[in-house]
Each structure stands twice: as C-alpha cells, then as structure tokens.
Amino acid sequence: MIHDRTLCRAPALTIAAFFLAAGMSWGQGVAEGPEAPKPHEVQEAPLDYRELTANVRAAEAQANNVVVYGQWQGPPLINGIPQGSKVIDGDMIVPGAFDTATAATYAVNLWPGGIVPYEFDGNVDNNEANAMLAAMSWWENVAWVDFRPRNGDDYFIHIQDNTFNNSSVGRIDNGQIINITNWNNTAIMAHELGHALGYWHEQSAVDRDTYVTINTANVCQNCCQQSDGSMGSCNFNFQIEAASNSYGPYDFDSVMHYGRCAFSSDGTCGNTCPGMGETVVVKAPWNAEWQCGNPPTDNTFIGQRTHLSYWDGVVMSFMYPRPNWRFQSSPWGADFNSGSFLQPFLSFTKSYNETPAGGTMWVLDPTTLFVNFELNKAMTIAAPTGVVVLDRL
Numbered sequence: 001m002i003h004d005r006t007l008c009r010a011p012a013l014t015i016a017a018f019f020l021a022a023g024m025s026w027g028q029g030v031a032e033g034p035e036a037p038k039p040h041e042v043q044e045a046p047l048d049y050r051e052l053t054a055n056v057r058a059a060e061a062q063a064n065n066v067v068v069y070g071q072w073q074g075p076p077l078i079n080g081i082p083q084g085s086k087v088i089d090g091d092m093i094v095p096g097a098f099d100t101a102t103a104a105t106y107a108v109n110l111w112p113g114g115i116v117p118y119e120f121d122g123n124v125d126n127n128e129a130n131a132m133l134a135a136m137s138w139w140e141n142v143a144w145v146d147f148r149p150r151n152g153d154d155y156f157i158h159i160q161d162n163t164f165n166n167s168s169v170g171r172i173d174n175g176q177i178i179n180i181t182n183w184n185n186t187a188i189m190a191h192e193l194g195h196a197l198g199y200w201h202e203q204s205a206v207d208r209d210t211y212v213t214i215n216t217a218n219v220c221q222n223c224c225q226q227s228d229g230s231m232g233s234c235n236f237n238f239q240i241e242a243a244s245n246s247y248g249p250y251d252f253d254s255v256m257h258y259g260r261c262a263f264s265s266d267g268t269c270g271n272t273c274p275g276m277g278e279t280v281v282v283k284a285p286w287n288a289e290w291q292c293g294n295p296p297t298d299n300t301f302i303g304q305r306t307h308l309s310y311w312d313g314v315v316m317s318f319m320y321p322r323p324n325w326r327f328q329s330s331p332w333g334a335d336f337n338s339g340s341f342l343q344p345f346l347s348f349t350k351s352y353n354e355t356p357a358g359g360t361m362w363v364l365d366p367t368t369l370f371v372n373f374e375l376n377k378a379m380t381i382a383a384p385t386g387v388v389v390l391d392r393l
C-alpha cells in the first residue's frame with residue numbers, strides 16, 4: 001500500500017518526505033532565501049485501482065454479512081413505495097414533491113462512517129438474500145462502506161422482492177426501501193445499492209449533453225406513471241440532476257448509466273446495435289467504442305450491468321473515504337469546509353495541515369498550487385484526474 005511505503009521512507013521528522021502520485025510534479029519555481037528541502041518525489045504510473053481496493057475493512061465487513069429479516073414499520077407501502085414518495089428516472093424513489101427545482105438543491109445524505117444497517121423482508125428467500133450480500137461486497141471492496149445487519153437502528157434499508165428494481169438516493173429518515181426483481185444480476189443490485197449510498201444516474205450529470213444525445217422522439221409517451229397516477233410520457237426520466245455529484249471524466253462504463261434503449265417506444269430497439277428507437281446515443285468520437293461495444297468479447301457499451309467501473313469505485317471511495325483521507329479542490333477561498341469529498345478544503349495549506357500523518361490528501365482539480373512552507377509530514381498527495389504542479393512562492 002502507498003501509505004505503508006511512504007511511512008517507511010520517512011526517516012526523520014525534519015526531512016521532508018511525501019509522496020507524489022498520479023501526474024503530480026514539483027514545479028521549477030525559484031525559491032527565495034534558504035532553499036526548502038525538495039520533497040521525496042516518486043514517479044509512478046497513474047493511480048492504480050488496486051490501491052483503492054486494498055480495503056482492510058472489507059473482509060471484516062463481509063464476515064459480518066448475514067441474512068437477517070425484519071418487518072417494515074415505516075410509512076404504508078403503495079405498490080412497494082412508501083406513501084408520499086414517487087419514482088423518477090425509472091428506479092429512484094424520491095419525495096412526492098420532488099421536481100426539477102428541488103433537484104437543484106436536493107441534499108443527498110450519506111451514511112455516517114459508511115455504516116449501512118440492512119434487513120430483508122419476509123418475501124426474500126435465502127438464495128436471493130445471499131445474492132444481495134454479494135452485491136453489497138462489491139461496494140465494500142472499493143469504499144469505506146460496511147453493510148451490517150440492522151440492530152434497532154433508526155436508519156436502515158429494508159430489501160424486498162418485487163416486480164421492479166428501485167431505491168432511494170442516499171440515506172433518508174425512518175428507514176428506506178430497496179425493491180429488487182433481478183436477484184440473478186449482481187450488478188443490477190449493486191446499481192440500486194449505489195443509489196442508496198448516494199449515486200444519481202451517470203447520464204443525469206450536468207455535462208452529459210456534451211457526451212450523449214437524448215433522442216426524445218424515441219422516448220415512450222405512454223409507459224410511465226404520472227403524478228396523477230395516469231400513464232404518460234417518460235420524458236421526465238431524462239432530466240439533468242444538478243445535485244448529481246459527478247466527478248472525473250464522463251463515465252460511459254458506469255454501472256449507473258442508462259442503456260441505449262432506456263424507456264424506448266420501440267420494442268425492437270435492443271435487437272440490433274445500432275438499432276431503431278434508441279433513446280440514448282453516444283456522441284462522436286466516443287460512440288465508436290461506447291454505443292455498441294464489441295460483444296460478447298467486451299462490455300464497452302453504455303448500460304453495462306456486469307461490473308463496477310473504475311470511476312464508480314473511485315468516486316464511491318471518495319464519498320466514503322478512509323478516516324485519514326482529506327480533500328482539496330481549489331487554491332483560493334475561505335476554509336470552513338470539513339475537508340470531505342463533497343465539502344473539500346479550498347487552500348493547500350489548510351488541507352495539508354488537516355491531513356493526518358500517514359494519510360492521503362486528494363487534490364481534486366488539475367492545477368498549479370503555490371506552497372510557501374516546508375513540507376515535512378509523511379503523507380501521500382495524489383491527483384485523481386490530472387496534473388497538479390506544486391510550485392514554490
């Protein structure tokens with residue numbers, strides 16, 4: 001692991017020893033006065049995903065995964081959905097008053113400490129429950145997340161068998177429902193768990209129109225339940241959600257991305273690719289790789305349901321980070337944020353000071369950062385998306 005190696009190489013407190021990773025470099029600025037010790041720089045290939053998956057907590061978390069049953073005691077369920085809620089985008093349970101305006105300010109609540117109590121409904125059999133536990137382990141393997149049996153917890157997920165898949169987004173009060181029909185597909189269950197952990201859909205990202213075209217002409221106009229209960233247009237399933245906390249490059253490979261035929265009015269859409277009736281079309285030049293892929297030899301197409309993507313794992317590991325990780329996003333501004341991924345520190349100095357020795361400081365934006373003090377703490381500084389230059393003032 002990076003952390004251990006870095007610690008081992010820090011010979012003394014007075015020696016600047018830190019670690020640069022993933023496209024970071026030390027700038028060529030001229031230092032005035034006594035030259036600060038040059039940091040211990042290690043050139044590495046781009047951050048290896050395995051570093052993120054070496055989660056010492058996962059084995060412990062999975063050892064505790066057992067099938068426990070509980071009876072839903074929350075709001076009455078109407079067609080499997082708590083009264084007062086509704087379903088948008090096909091499978092996300094949101095408050096009944098949720099609309100586009102709400103989406104701009106809708107706060108996704110994360111699970112404190114990454115601990116997610118769960119219970120299964122009595123209509124889930126043992127094999128189905130164990131299949132869901134496997135899906136839970138996918139997230140436990142990449143992020144500081146621990147699904148554990150409910151033990152009187154006020155916040156929890158209640159997983160039940162139904163004729164469709166859906167889930168709330170993030171943690172909500174008084175328990176929440178996950179409905180599952182595809183018990184034989186781990187990735188689909190991981191997708192619903194992704195919502196419960198706080199993910200929106202990838203194609204809801206604010207920059208999605210740069211990467212995909214939504215063919216409204218092909219969207220079914222009588223397939224989706226409206227707020228008055230009638231059946232009508234599915235157009236509202238293709239909204240951009242300003243609240244979606246997307247990070248990194250637009251991720252065609254995400255398990256949270258719609259398929260190309262989502263809510264299509266053409267029942268033959270899925271028969272051939274490219275085909276008639278597609279609702280989501282990847283733009284050039286990415287379409288050559290991501291619209292149809294090259295099945296069955298690979299899964300490079302939007303809407304894959306076989307695995308978590310690289311960025312699915314990275315971003316979830318940031319939303320649920322190890323205790324000694326801190327985040328920094330901009331070289332200027334005030335610094336009252338908590339240093340979490342969603343509320344990163346703004347200055348390099350604050351972030352550096354707040355990152356524990358042996359921890360990791362994630363510099364989220366490619367940039368040049370000017371540093372006017374000696375770096376003398378053993379820690380990892382990593383740039384997930386691009387080049388960060390540390391320069392001397």
Ligand SMILES: [Zn+2]
Nearest residue numbers: 091092191201
């Ligand atoms: Zn979904």
